[in-house]
Amino acid sequence: MSSQIKSSPWRLEWSDELSVCIPEIDAEHKHFIMLVNELNSAIISRMGIEEIKSCMSAILDDAVAHFAHEETLFRQWNYPEAGDHAEKHTQLKLALHEIMGTFERGGFDYEWIEAGLKVKQALVVHLLNEDMKYRDYCLKNNLSRC
Ligand SMILES: [Fe+2]
Numbered sequence: 001m002s003s004q005i006k007s008s009p010w011r012l013e014w015s016d017e018l019s020v021c022i023p024e025i026d027a028e029h030k031h032f033i034m035l036v037n038e039l040n041s042a043i044i045s046r047m048g049i050e051e052i053k054s055c056m057s058a059i060l061d062d063a064v065a066h067f068a069h070e071e072t073l074f075r076q077w078n079y080p081e082a083g084d085h086a087e088k089h090t091q092l093k094l095a096l097h098e099i100m101g102t103f104e105r106g107g108f109d110y111e112w113i114e115a116g117l118k119v120k121q122a123l124v125v126h127l128l129n130e131d132m133k134y135r136d137y138c139l140k141n142n143l144s145r146c
């Protein structure tokens with residue numbers, strides 16, 4: 001993982017290196033990070049299954065809305081990687097649903113811990129590998145707003 005991310009295994013911290021230079025998207029990414037931190041806090045403090053499932057549902061709902069927002073912006077920007085990026089969103093939503101299944105099935109504590117870490121990892125990898133590509137495109141094409 002990149003050294004530009006300040007995080008423990010359990011917490012993600014926002015830093016300016018994560019900015020895509022589109023303020024409303026940065027705000028959504030910050031909110032997403034907060035939800036992932038809430039999920040991991042719920043897991044490590046051994047909150048009940050209902051609390052954990054509600055954290056996970058909030059992440060899924062947020063992801064669906066956020067991905068749709070990014071894809072709308074891609075059309076406005078004529079972003080050439082839009083199709084590939086949307087495909088990554090579809091894969092990520094499927095992966096999040098699959099992880100949600102771990103919580104639905106109950107399972108052992110270590111499975112929940114692993115699932116929580118997977119959610120964090122999937123978010124970080126997408127932000128660093130995919131969202132940063134449109135940051136670069138926007139910077140090059142004077143679409144950035146920071
Ligand atoms: Fe994205």
Ligand SMILES: [Fe+2]
Pocket residue numbers: 029066070127131
């Ligand atoms: Fe994003």
